[in-house]
Amino acid sequence: MAIVRRPRLRLSLHTRLLGALALLVLVPSIVGVLITLTAIDARIEEQAQYKIRTDLNLARAILERRQADLKDLLAELRRRIETEGLWGKPAIDALLERESAAGGLDVALVTDRGGRVLHRINSNLKGDSLAGDYFVRRAMSGRPVCGLDVASPGRLSIEGLRDRAAVGIIETPHSYLIDSRIERRGMLIKAATPVHDESGRMRGVLAVAVLVNRDSSLVDQVRSETRGDNTSILLGPVTIATNILTPEGKRALGTAVSEVVGRKVLDGGELYVGEALVGVREQYSISAYEPIRDVKGEIAGILYVGTPMEPFDVLRRRTIAGFALIALSTLALTLVFGSAWILRAVRPIEDLASVAQRMGQGDFSARTETGRRDEVGVLCVEFNNMADKLQSQIEELGRLNELKSEFIAVASHELRTPLTFIRSYVELINKGAYDGQPEQLRERLEKIERNTMRLSSLLDDLLDLSKLERHELTIHAERLSMRRLIAELLSDVSAAARSKGLTLHTTLPDDPLPVKGDEERMRRVFVNLLDNSLKFSKAGDRIVVTGRRADGKVEVRVEDTGAGIAEEDLPFVFSPFFQTEASIRRTHSGLGLGLSLSRNIIELHDGSIEIDSELGSGTAVVVRLPLFDEGGAVTEGGDKEEEASE
Numbered sequence: 348m349a350i351v352r353r354p355r356l357r358l359s360l361h362t363r364l365l366g367a368l369a370l371l372v373l374v375p376s377i378v379g380v381l382i383t384l385t386a387i388d389a390r391i392e393e394q395a396q397y398k399i400r401t402d403l404n405l406a407r408a409i410l411e412r413r414q415a416d417l418k419d420l421l422a423e424l425r426r427r428i429e430t431e432g433l434w435g436k437p438a439i440d441a442l443l444e445r446e447s448a449a450g451g452l453d454v455a456l457v458t459d460r461g462g463r464v465l466h467r468i469n470s471n472l473k474g475d476s477l478a479g480d481y482f483v484r485r486a487m488s489g490r491p492v493c494g495l496d497v498a499s500p501g502r503l504s505i506e507g508l509r510d511r512a513a514v515g516i517i518e519t520p521h522s523y524l525i526d527s528r529i530e531r532r533g534m535l536i537k538a539a540t541p542v543h544d545e546s547g548r549m550r551g552v553l554a555v556a557v558l559v560n561r562d563s564s565l566v567d568q569v570r571s572e573t574r575g576d577n578t579s580i581l582l583g584p585v586t587i588a589t590n591i592l593t594p595e596g597k598r599a600l601g602t603a604v605s606e607v608v609g610r611k612v613l614d615g616g617e618l619y620v621g622e623a624l625v626g627v628r629e630q631y632s633i634s635a636y637e638p639i640r641d642v643k644g645e646i647a648g649i650l651y652v653g654t655p656m657e658p659f660d661v662l663r664r665r666t667i668a669g670f671a672l673i674a675l676s677t678l679a680l681t682l683v684f685g686s687a688w689i690l691r692a693v694r695p696i697e698d699l700a701s702v703a704q705r706m707g708q709g710d711f712s713a714r715t716e717t718g719r720r721d722e723v724g725v726l727c728v729e730f731n732n733m734a735d736k737l738q739s740q741i742e743e744l745g746r747l748n749e750l751k752s753e754f755i756a757v758a759s760h761e762l763r764t765p766l767t768f769i770r771s772y773v774e775l776i777n778k779g780a781y782d783g784q785p786e787q788l789r790e791r792l793e794k795i796e797r798n799t800m801r802l803s804s805l806l807d808d809l810l811d812l813s814k815l816e817r818h819e820l821t822i823h824a825e826r827l828s829m830r831r832l833i834a835e836l837l838s839d840v841s842a843a844a845r846s847k848g849l850t851l852h853t854t855l856p857d858d859p860l861p862v863k864g865d866e867e868r869m870r871r872v873f874v875n876l877l878d879n880s881l882k883f884s885k886a887g888d889r890i891v892v893t894g895r896r897a898d899g900k901v902e903v904r905v906e907d908t909g910a911g912i913a914e915e916d917l918p919f920v921f922s923p924f925f926q927t928e929a930s931i932r933r934t935h936s937g938l939g940l941g942l943s944l945s946r947n948i949i950e951l952h953d954g955s956i957e958i959d960s961e962l963g964s965g966t967a968v969v970v971r972l973p974l975f976d977e978g979g980a981v982t983e984g985g986d987k988e989e990e991a992s993e
């Protein structure tokens with residue numbers, strides 16, 4: 348038999364399943380996390396873009412509102428001049444001074460129809476010509492005009508705005524081409540309207556303007572309305588008004604846009620939205636740059652709004668952290684519960700493995716726990732059943748082995764005794780010990796014959812047993828009178844009984860008690876029963892043999908008042924080679940085959956055999972056989988028997 352070596356356990360089933368679970372949970376989790384992170388990123392990006400565009404719209408609206416306000420102020424001034432009939436009077440100067448101070452105007456002037464300046468705030472300079480000024484010309488043609496204008500340094504000087512307008516340029520490594528170090532031009536929100544005298548004649552132009560350079564009110568308003576975003580107004584590529592502060596707390600004027608932005612917005616006239624380094628501190632912001640056009644539609648500068656990435660980054664980090672927390676705790680929970688579940692599922696299998704291992708090492712009493720109501724439970728129950736069977740078969744094998752050893756001892760003793768007799772008598776006869784003593788010689792020869800018969804009956808029993816085991820024992824049945832058979836047997840044993848001091852009683856009816864039987868085998872059955880009664884009785888005991896018909900059967904009863912059989916031995920007396928303690932100690936002869944063979948033979952005749960015994964009181968064996976059908980009709984069992992042959 349090939350013994351398969353037990354594999355060394357590298358990884359337990361539990362560990363493997365746990366690993367598989369972790370893999371099953373981890374892989375989708377990681378994929379899920381990646382997908383979610385990408386989605387979060389995209390969502391945040393989208394939010395930032397949305398916010399920046401909204402902010403830009405707001406900033407533009409505020410800029411436009413400024414222009415509208417200026418237009419309203421201009422209309423009011425004109426109305427005052429016209430209705431109050433101020434044309435040509437010095438009162439205009441006072442009016443301009445007063446109203447410009449109240450309305451925050453940086454320029455307020457009146458020209459005649461030739462464009463020559465008649466009145467002007469902030470300066471005593473008069474008489475210069477604004478005939479070439481676009482706004483003045485447009486107003487002169489009869490319609491008011493409002494919009495943005497880029498004023499040259501010279502013009503700013505005349506208006507007394509030179510110093511306020513000048514902004515020192517701060518170049519950055521990637522900044523757009525700049526050809527000077529100071530921006531001296533100015534961006535103006537400007538409006539002009541024709542003015543008429545009482546007679547309704549157009550007499551000149553009223554023009555007002557606000558300088559955007561260094562004007563914080565506009566950008567601060569955007570900041571307050573956008574709740575803290577950066578806003579700048581750029582003249583060309585240079586910041587001239589901003590709410591972005593330097594580390595020293597000053598407004599970060601003069602910074603120039605990057606070349607990328609400059610090209611796209613200033614040269615291309617397009618909107619630029621994206622991340623950009625902004626300000627002196629160069630923070631990353633999500634930024635929008637939109638071209639600002641002057642009244643003629645030419646690109647004059649840039650309107651910038653930016654919102655720092657920081658809050659979005661914080662939002663991103665928080666969302667990711669929250670998501671990671673949820674993912675990790677889900678993973679941990681899955682692993683904890685999964686592990687417990689796997690442990691529960693695997694434990695019976697581990698138990699089973701260790702029990703199987705113990706069994707492999709010879710401990711057949713090991714059993715696994717049952718109680719689970721699933722396939723594993725069925726496996727455990729079946730394993731235990733198998734182990735029960737194996738254990739009982741191993742015990743049976745052990746018992747058989749013991750029996751075999753006993754049998755060899757008993758059989759050799761049983762065979763040696765008659766052989767010793769035969770050999771010693773034959774030797775004596777050969778040596779002529781009984782020469783001239785015919786009586787003694789005959790007696791010795793009879794003894795030899797008896798012992799030979801004993802040997803042959805022993806061998807017959809063994810032969811029959813082996814045939815029985817191979818299911819080859821068949822019987823040759825014919826009409827048999829049990830009355831005759833028993834009477835013959837009793838006469839055979841009567842001498843032996845007498846010599847042992849036993850009384851032998853027989854009750855037999857006249858009835859032949861016919862059965863369908865194999866005489867030779869039936870004889871063996873009753874020889875054994877009588878032999879047992881003789882063997883296990885002592886002087887003074889009684890043996891009673893009764894034959895009768897009962898319930899349509901022939902019943903033969905062999906009773907004795909001999910040693911009897913202990914209650915615990917009684918169930919085994921029909922097993923082959925079984926002998927009680929007393930018999931094993933060889934106080935009696937025999938192989939322990941008689942009753943076993945008797946039962947088999949009787950059962951082959953469709954009969955039954957029962958034993959009843961009490962230790963110390965005696966034994967009764969009852970054999971019941973079907974009655975022979977005298978009418979010629981054969982019983983079912985009879986058919987088979989007739990067909991059977993040895």
Ligand SMILES: Nc1ncnc2c1ncn2[C@@H]1O[C@H](COP(=O)(O)OP(=O)(O)OP(=O)(O)O)[C@@H](O)[C@H]1O
Binds near residue numbers: 907936
């Ligand atoms: N009449 C009896 N009184 C007491 N014990 C009996 C009696 N008949 C049988 N036994 C017990 O049952 C055992 C089995 O009987 P069985 O006839 O099968 O074997 P055996 O008589 O010992 O040997 P064998 O019949 O092979 O010569 C006996 O050894 C004996 O212990």
Ligand SMILES: [Mg+2]
Binds near residue numbers: 940
């Ligand atoms: Mg016997």
